Amino acid sequence: MTGVTELGYVRFGVSNLEEWKTFAGDILALEVVETGEKSASLRMDYWHHRIILEEHESDDILTAGLRVAGNEEFKQMQATLAGNNISFEVGDQSLCARRQVLQLLVLEDPAGNPLEIFHGPRIDTHLPFHPGRRMHGQYVTDSGGVGHMILGHQGLDQVYEFYRLLGMRGGIEYRIPIGKDATFDLLFMHCNERDHTFAFGLPPLEGKHINHLMLEVDNLDDVFMTYELVKDSQYAIAIEPGKHANDRMFSFYMKGPSGWQVEIGYGGRPSTHQTEFFVQDTYGHQPQK
Ligand SMILES: [Fe+2]
Structure with missing residues (x-):
């Protein structure tokens, strides 16, 4: 399991944050968590968040967060990227705290799609997912x-x-x-x-x-x-x-x-x-x- 293992989180820039929060909760049944005046996060399982919304005119993805299993895989990934001349930055403590992960890398794919490769997401088992509206079942993650x-x-x-x-x-x-x-x-x-x-x-x-x-x-x-x-x-x-x-x-x-x-x-x-x-x-x- 040396490669990425899942799409762990996605961060979207949204021009109308209030509309997005209502859409996410009332239509998609996601749990909306207030995180500030210009941001919110969305939950769909035990993870601290699966989607981050930030006020931004792009109305596009700002980050697709790909998970690796742990420390060793994180180091191996850096070696693979460096060995193939793919540039990346190592996220500092403040960025890791914002994403609620242990470590992360910031990079882009060849098409300019913004990526982060991380390990160690925060999982809140004490806060079961609370859907924004009624659901018959649950999300598959x-x-x-x-x-x-x-x-x-x-x-x-x-x-x-x-x-x-x-x-x-x-x-x-x-x-x-x-x-x-x-x-x-x-x-x-x-x-x-x-x-x-x-x-x-x-x-x-x-x-x-x-x-x-x-x-x-x-x-x-x-x-x-x-x-x-x-x-x-x-x-x-x-x-x-x-x-x-x-x-x-x-x-x-x-x-x-x-x-x-x-x-x-x-x-x-x-x-x-x-x-x-x-x-x-x-x-x-x-x-x-
Ligand atoms: Fe599809």
Whole structure:
């Protein structure tokens, strides 16, 4: 277990913090924790936080936090990065305290996606997750981390090589025919039993780094409860319910307050740890205008 093991936390810059807090609690059922005038954190399990919101005009990810197992792996990761001429900074005590982790590195992937590689998150078992609104079940995190994200890239080979160095595995999982001898490829990378943690190929929305964040629940009722809440809100359904072919996830997508999408899914199968590709989804997932 020398590579990264999960997407541990994500930090988003949001232009409207108050709106985001309401959206996170009332629509997504995340637990909103006040952390200051210009920030808040969101919980979905025993972790101190899984998402950090900071007032910021970018409406984009500010950090994707990738976990390594411990001290030794943290040192090995620094050696791997240095040995491959990937620049990084070691986070100081104050930054570690803000993120509530023991140690962290700050770096960017080749596409400019902002990353932190950390070990030792703070876990608050004395504070069970308290959802922002009723839930039938719970979020699926455990060793699979927060969920998955589709991020921007400037070449699939380039991001594949970078994340392979971090210890991820993966490959093209969708090769969609788009005309004679032409295909549209999507790359999926995993680092645990979740089918994918990062994927690349869809365009970032509105020029941001992120296309979407997927959060998984452990039952279908919470997917449709969220779906109905979105339908009754000012937020738009971006992609109607359907089932993905690669991770077998039943899900739908909404357009959140920052413009990028949030996917709520259920029933994702574990990673097969072998490459295979699909030409279309199993059913559904009709994009909305
Ligand atoms: Fe997704």
